[in-house]
Amino acid sequence: MPETTHSFNLSAEQSTQVFNNLSEAFHLWAPVIKRKGSRFSEQDITTYGEPASFDEIFLSQQTFFSPKEALFPVRETMFKVDGNGLTESPYAGKPWLLFLRACDVHALEVMDAHYLSGTQPDIYYQRRRSKMKIVLLECPQPFEHCYCLSMGTAQTDHYAAFIRPKGHTHEWLVRDSQMLSAFPFEQVPVENPKPVPFNHRQVTVPEKINNTIFNHDMWKEYSRRCIACGRCNTSCPTCTCFSIWDVKTKAGDERQRIWSACHVKKFSVLAGNHDFRTKNGERMRYKVLHKINDFKKRTGKQMCIGCGRCDLVCPEYISMFRSIDKMNAVLKESTDHAA
Amino acid sequence: MFDVKAVRKNAFRITKTRGETALRIRVPGGHLQAKHLAVIQHIAENFGNGSVHITIRQGYEIPGIQLKDMPAVNQAVSGMLTAIEQECGLTLTSPEQGYPAAGARNISACIGNRVCPFANFDTTALAQKIEKSIYPNDYHVKIALTGCPNDCIKAHMNDIGIIGNVIPAFEKNRCIGCEACVDTCHNRVTNCLYMEDHARAMDESYCIRCGECILKCPVAALTRGTTLYRIIVGGRTGKRNPRLADTFISGADETTVLTICKNLYTFIGNHINRTMDKEHVGYIIDRVGYDIFTQEILEGITLNPEAVVQLPVNQGYHYRIRP
Numbered sequence: 001m002p003e004t005t006h007s008f009n010l011s012a013e014q015s016t017q018v019f020n021n022l023s024e025a026f027h028l029w030a031p032v033i034k035r036k037g038s039r040f041s042e043q044d045i046t047t048y049g050e051p052a053s054f055d056e057i058f059l060s061q062q063t064f065f066s067p068k069e070a071l072f073p074v075r076e077t078m079f080k081v082d083g084n085g086l087t088e089s090p091y092a093g094k095p096w097l098l099f100l101r102a103c104d105v106h107a108l109e110v111m112d113a114h115y116l117s118g119t120q121p122d123i124y125y126q127r128r129r130s131k132m133k134i135v136l137l138e139c140p141q142p143f144e145h146c147y148c149l150s151m152g153t154a155q156t157d158h159y160a161a162f163i164r165p166k167g168h169t170h171e172w173l174v175r176d177s178q179m180l181s182a183f184p185f186e187q188v189p190v191e192n193p194k195p196v197p198f199n200h201r202q203v204t205v206p207e208k209i210n211n212t213i214f215n216h217d218m219w220k221e222y223s224r225r226c227i228a229c230g231r232c233n234t235s236c237p238t239c240t241c242f243s244i245w246d247v248k249t250k251a252g253d254e255r256q257r258i259w260s261a262c263h264v265k266k267f268s269v270l271a272g273n274h275d276f277r278t279k280n281g282e283r284m285r286y287k288v289l290h291k292i293n294d295f296k297k298r299t300g301k302q303m304c305i306g307c308g309r310c311d312l313v314c315p316e317y318i319s320m321f322r323s324i325d326k327m328n329a330v331l332k333e334s335t336d337h338a339a
Numbered sequence: 340m341f342d343v344k345a346v347r348k349n350a351f352r353i354t355k356t357r358g359e360t361a362l363r364i365r366v367p368g369g370h371l372q373a374k375h376l377a378v379i380q381h382i383a384e385n386f387g388n389g390s391v392h393i394t395i396r397q398g399y400e401i402p403g404i405q406l407k408d409m410p411a412v413n414q415a416v417s418g419m420l421t422a423i424e425q426e427c428g429l430t431l432t433s434p435e436q437g438y439p440a441a442g443a444r445n446i447s448a449c450i451g452n453r454v455c456p457f458a459n460f461d462t463t464a465l466a467q468k469i470e471k472s473i474y475p476n477d478y479h480v481k482i483a484l485t486g487c488p489n490d491c492i493k494a495h496m497n498d499i500g501i502i503g504n505v506i507p508a509f510e511k512n513r514c515i516g517c518e519a520c521v522d523t524c525h526n527r528v529t530n531c532l533y534m535e536d537h538a539r540a541m542d543e544s545y546c547i548r549c550g551e552c553i554l555k556c557p558v559a560a561l562t563r564g565t566t567l568y569r570i571i572v573g574g575r576t577g578k579r580n581p582r583l584a585d586t587f588i589s590g591a592d593e594t595t596v597l598t599i600c601k602n603l604y605t606f607i608g609n610h611i612n613r614t615m616d617k618e619h620v621g622y623i624i625d626r627v628g629y630d631i632f633t634q635e636i637l638e639g640i641t642l643n644p645e646a647v648v649q650l651p652v653n654q655g656y657h658y659r660i661r662p
Contacts (some may be wrong), residue, residue, distance in 0.1 A: 039554050039559070052419070054441070245536075258514075264557070266518075
């Protein structure tokens, strides 16, 4: 902990005052309930959004969608084209303040590895990321599907502030000096953020993926079950694929980058309409192996952060978590066989 | 010995076995607290023949009851009857005398959005509101509600059918162009969607507001806008001219639905041929004509801006009638 950490225990009124102060300087992005926002009629949805007041920040349920839109908009204009040439899309506005759980902070680091590593950082990502601060949320209890302890994402040191509900009050830690003016209150000692005490699920990610896994019949099950709706991708905090499209808009012609997803059709279509990954089981294999193997080979970091949102949102009850377990079983079987 | 007309009005049937009747239990909206099944069982085992028939309109019919036992059966049913009607916001004046009317048939509903992902509204809740506005009533009218145009309850076979609709709200800057909505509309509905600028576009004149596209969207670019109802009228089976109901008002709001159901009974009262044993409402509409029907059934209604009244055109088919 840096020495400059300040700590508070605030009443609902005081936290509201903090919220209002922060709202002036920041664009807030937090778990909220959207009333009747589900795809099903008259059903609410918990997801990321802009809370209008402090008590709209909703901490007791997992969000359906991840916070990634804050950094990676669904459709982002790269530049506009008119008779005078190209105009790069401007980016202005307040910096964003993201209310994230530890796993989602790790997801941000995965996105950083995607977009900021290498010789040429992605400017569209970078210009959002550089103006972003994190308020860490504590998980006193695990959600049904998450397995952060298995993925090493239950704790983080990357945050500007921290909030913990405590009875009728909220404990805050503030490390960022720019945010401190929003807290005109007496300090009291507050315990450091704690990781979730346990998960309902534990998994060991296989170290070595070989052709036995790649060619195994286990993926055929997903060809039968998966309907290629793409929800696992769109809700995943580390899915960052996009396609580039030139589109007409009311404002003129522009080049946009638009979310793409390995589970939806046409993702793997090449010139000449050749599609090299048509079976849904192959798509599942591609996604799972990317999340727990390929990305780690390149960056040393697991891409899957174990939030379990893909389980939560899958209409076919397909589980990423179970697929990892199945790989372990396959590997064990092949090792036993070799021995 | 028995006043047959009073027996029938009391929801008891005149059966083919002399002295024997059957009691029809109303279940508005087709949804029942499970505790009431014990009452149905009690009546069937103590007054009936121990069996229960599940009716096409989602009620129960308890056969094998002796006509002479009607007062005792009415006593036995009164608690459940009171509770079921109270759930609809209706207080009956003398429930110990059993059902006060049997003309207005049980209002049926598909399972609706309490369970089904496709349903655009709570069919049971609206059925119960309709029950409150029309029961008790002696005219023979069939009303059914269905959550979406799949029409699982077969509202098309009713005098009035209420079909749940939703206007999809679309946020283009959230569309990933996955074509899931376009494909489902093409394969299952009216193909009103197409792709433009790598985003979903729509020819609104073809949209039947089923909500299928909203269910398929993996990004919530499509969400639920206003809930509305399509009111279809004139559906019937029978021995003369069976036909499916046809659209009368599309885009109606809840107030319009409730008022139209109520007004239908007034329309019948104004025009029914009292020299006949029983004239069915569909035939009254045919005889009186849609101009007068429309005028009377819209009495006192200020239509919401989305509502469009149209002329039902489905003629169904006629059995050959000897000249």
